[in-house]
Amino acid sequence: MSIERSKTQLQEAVASRTLNAAEVTDRLSLLDRMPCTRNGQRENNVHHSFSLSLACIEVASLLNKSGVTQLDVDKVCRLALAHDFVELVTGDIPTFSISDKELEAKHHNEKAALPALLEELDETMPELAKSLREYEDQDSEEAWFVRTIDKLIPAAVYVTGDGMEALRQSTNITDLEALRLAHAGLRDRLARQDFNRHPEIIMPAYKIIHEKFEKIFQEKTSS
Numbered sequence: 507m508s509i510e511r512s513k514t515q516l517q518e519a520v521a522s523r524t525l526n527a528a529e530v531t532d533r534l535s536l537l538d539r540m541p542c543t544r545n546g547q548r549e550n551n552v553h554h555s556f557s558l559s560l561a562c563i564e565v566a567s568l569l570n571k572s573g574v575t576q577l578d579v580d581k582v583c584r585l586a587l588a589h590d591f592v593e594l595v596t597g598d599i600p601t602f603s604i605s606d607k608e609l610e611a612k613h614h615n616e617k618a619a620l621p622a623l624l625e626e627l628d629e630t631m632p633e634l635a636k637s638l639r640e641y642e643d644q645d646s647e648e649a650w651f652v653r654t655i656d657k658l659i660p661a662a663v664y665v666t667g668d669g670m671e672a673l674r675q676s677t678n679i680t681d682l683e684a685l686r687l688a689h690a691g692l693r694d695r696l697a698r699q700d701f702n703r704h705p706e707i708i709m710p711a712y713k714i715i716h717e718k719f720e721k722i723f724q725e726k727t728s729s
Contacts, residue, residue: 526630533594540600541663542672549663551590551598558659559586562652574704581640581648588637589652591627595619602660603677603688606695617642650701654708657696661689661715669719670726682724689716 531552538548566582569575590598596619599612620642627635641649664672673679679688693712696702702709 523631530591530594530627530631530634534591537593537598539598539660540602540672540676541660542668542675543663544667546668546671548675549667551593554659554663555587555590557663558589558652558656559583561659561662562586562655565655566651569704569707574707575647575651577648577651581646582652584633584637585641585648585652586655588634589641589656591634591638592616592620592623592642595623600676602692644701647703650703653701654696654699654703657692658708658712658715661692661712661719664719665715665722669722673723680727682720682727685720685723689713689720692716 534555535550535552537551539551539554541549541554543549543553562582562585563579566575566577566579570577570579593616596612596615599608601609601612604612624635624639627638640646641652644650644653663669673685677688679685693709693716696712697705697709
C-alpha cells in the first residue's frame with residue numbers, strides 16, 4: 507500500500523470517527539431526564555453524562571489525594587462518558603420514586619438491549635464500546651465508583667437547577683416531610699449496594715446534597 511493511499515484512508519477514518527461521535531451525541535441529547543436545569547427545561551442525557559464526568563474527575567482526584575482510593579482518573583472519565591449509552595435503546599427511566607421491582611425490570615431491559623448496541627458501537631465507536639462494556643461489566647473499582655457518583659449527581663442538579671419544577675412535573679410531592687421520606691429512600695437504596703465502596707464518605711455527602719435541596723424546597727413552599 508502506498509503512503510498516499512494509507513494517508514487517504516486515515517483521513518477518511520478521522521472524518522468518519524468524528525461524524526460518528528457527533529451523530530451518537532446528537533441521539534443521546536434527545537433523551538430527556540427527570541431533573542430540570544435552571545431554565546426549567548428537562549436535563550438531557552448529554553448534560554447528565556458531562557456533569558457526571560466532571561464530578562467523577564473532581565471527586566476521584568480528591569479521594570486519591572486523601573489516600574482513600576487509587577482510582578485511574580482517566581478511566582473514570584471515560585466510563586462516566588459512556589455509562590448511559592444503553593439508554594439509546596431503552597430510554598431513561600427515572601429512579602427517584604421507582605420500586606425495587608421496577609428497578610429490577612429496568613436493569614433487565616438494559617442488559618437485554620446491550621449486545622446489539624455494543625455490536626453497533628464496535629463498528630462505529632470502538633473506544634466508546636470498550637468503555638461501555640467495562641462499565642456494564644462492573645468488575646473494576648473505577649466502574650463501581652462511577653456507578654456510585656451517578657446516584658449523587660441527579661440530586662446535585664436538583665440544587666443547582668430547577669428542582670422545584672422537576673418535582674412539579676414528575677412527582678406528587680407537595681410537602682417537606684414527603685420529600686425527606688423520598689430522599690431517605692434513595693439513600694437507603696444506595697447504602698445497600700455492593701458497588702458503593704466507601705459509604706462512610708459517600709452517604710454523608712449524599713445527605714448533605716439532599717438537605718441543601720430540602721432547604722430550598724422549604725423556602726420556596728413557605729414563601
